[in-house]
Amino acid sequence: MTTTSSLISTLPGRAYTDPKVFEDEQAKIFESLWFCAVRAEDLPKPGAFRTVQVGGESVIVVRGRDDRLRAFLNVCRHRGARLCLEEQGEVKRTIRCAYHAWSYDLDGRLAAAPNLVKMPDVDRVEHGLVPVHLREWLGYAWVCLADEPPSFEETVTYAATERLGDPAAIERYHVDKLTLGRRIVYDVRANWKLIVENFMECYHCATIHPELTAVLPEFASGYAAQYYVGHGAEFAERAEGFTVDGSAGFGKLPDVSQDQDRRYYAITVKPQVFVNLVPDHVILHRMFPMAADRTVVECDWLYHPDVVASGADVSSSVELFHRVNEQDFDACERTQPGMSSRAYRDGGVLVPSEHHISIFHQWVNQRLRG
Numbered sequence: 001m002t003t004t005s006s007l008i009s010t011l012p013g014r015a016y017t018d019p020k021v022f023e024d025e026q027a028k029i030f031e032s033l034w035f036c037a038v039r040a041e042d043l044p045k046p047g048a049f050r051t052v053q054v055g056g057e058s059v060i061v062v063r064g065r066d067d068r069l070r071a072f073l074n075v076c077r078h079r080g081a082r083l084c085l086e087e088q089g090e091v092k093r094t095i096r097c098a099y100h101a102w103s104y105d106l107d108g109r110l111a112a113a114p115n116l117v118k119m120p121d122v123d124r125v126e127h128g129l130v131p132v133h134l135r136e137w138l139g140y141a142w143v144c145l146a147d148e149p150p151s152f153e154e155t156v157t158y159a160a161t162e163r164l165g166d167p168a169a170i171e172r173y174h175v176d177k178l179t180l181g182r183r184i185v186y187d188v189r190a191n192w193k194l195i196v197e198n199f200m201e202c203y204h205c206a207t208i209h210p211e212l213t214a215v216l217p218e219f220a221s222g223y224a225a226q227y228y229v230g231h232g233a234e235f236a237e238r239a240e241g242f243t244v245d246g247s248a249g250f251g252k253l254p255d256v257s258q259d260q261d262r263r264y265y266a267i268t269v270k271p272q273v274f275v276n277l278v279p280d281h282v283i284l285h286r287m288f289p290m291a292a293d294r295t296v297v298e299c300d301w302l303y304h305p306d307v308v309a310s311g312a313d314v315s316s317s318v319e320l321f322h323r324v325n326e327q328d329f330d331a332c333e334r335t336q337p338g339m340s341s342r343a344y345r346d347g348g349v350l351v352p353s354e355h356h357i358s359i360f361h362q363w364v365n366q367r368l369r370g
Helices: 019-030 152-164 192-200 210-215 217-221 305-309 315-340 352-369
Strands: 035-039 048-054 057-063 069-073 088-090 094-096 103-105 110-112 131-137 140-144 179-188 263-269 273-278 281-291 294-303
Touching: 019 281, 019 352, 035 048, 035 057, 048 281, 057 140, 069 140, 131 152, 152 263, 179 305, 179 315, 192 263, 192 281, 192 294, 192 315, 192 352, 210 217, 210 315, 281 315, 294 305, 294 315
Parallel strands: none
Antiparallel strands: 035 140, 048 057, 048 088, 057 069, 069 131, 094 103, 103 110, 131 140, 179 294, 263 273, 273 281, 281 294
């Protein structure tokens, strides 16, 4: 519904503040769709694990002795104790519950428990850890809690094709073969949807992103890269690389095409991933919604392995998007209190260059209606 011929209504304020709405989103969005959990290289050898909050559930992602990644609910099948309390770590052979010493193999089967040999009728698979669906893409483990997960190709990889207009476009960056150069974790006091909306539009770029618009001058006009299918924002003539001062970065990734050179592309993979593509590196955000007014964001800067192995200084490229992140998250945190105001009870408005945010709102409403 439009408020005038050119302004589009937003979601109402309670969509960003109501704990019941957030609980509904946890169940119908984050626990029902594919969720980008952990970078595979963070689990380099058998026994390495990481715990991740997916909706209302804690999930363990672990590398097995067969080198495969698997995911399980972080709950002991005996009395429900949480198994792994640390965010990350390494076990030698089994995941062991500290309460009653039930232990599980890295493939999830029940391996040992006090007096287990006296209970031969206990099925070690049936009483093993509850498995979670897992797929790997872009070098990350994506998990889904749904009993019957949606098509990965239609809901995840299609986002890249839909945005870039070419299935091969993202493949040329070989994101799965890049190496982590830097990771920064942000604890943002704002609803996850405000962060998605902010990433999708550039109406704010001229106001709060001086460093970004210096490198990508077309962003000053208010039209984001995601406004056009297949479009990549062109670097400023003076900019040698995607760096905070426009200085040279690193050599173009080997298979990035000439058409993609000196351009920035942005992709939103609903519900919680942003992918930023530039010729010499990739920046990937993962959101972890923790409450209606709190979202943890992990941001990874990924480079060609030779760049990281050489010990090259990546600070100039990291600093550019780190500043963008801080500027964006500050804006979201300044917006969050307004969502509780009677002035925003019925929501706000979107200008024409933000029309794709309205499509995101429609998607959220559709998911919540089930």
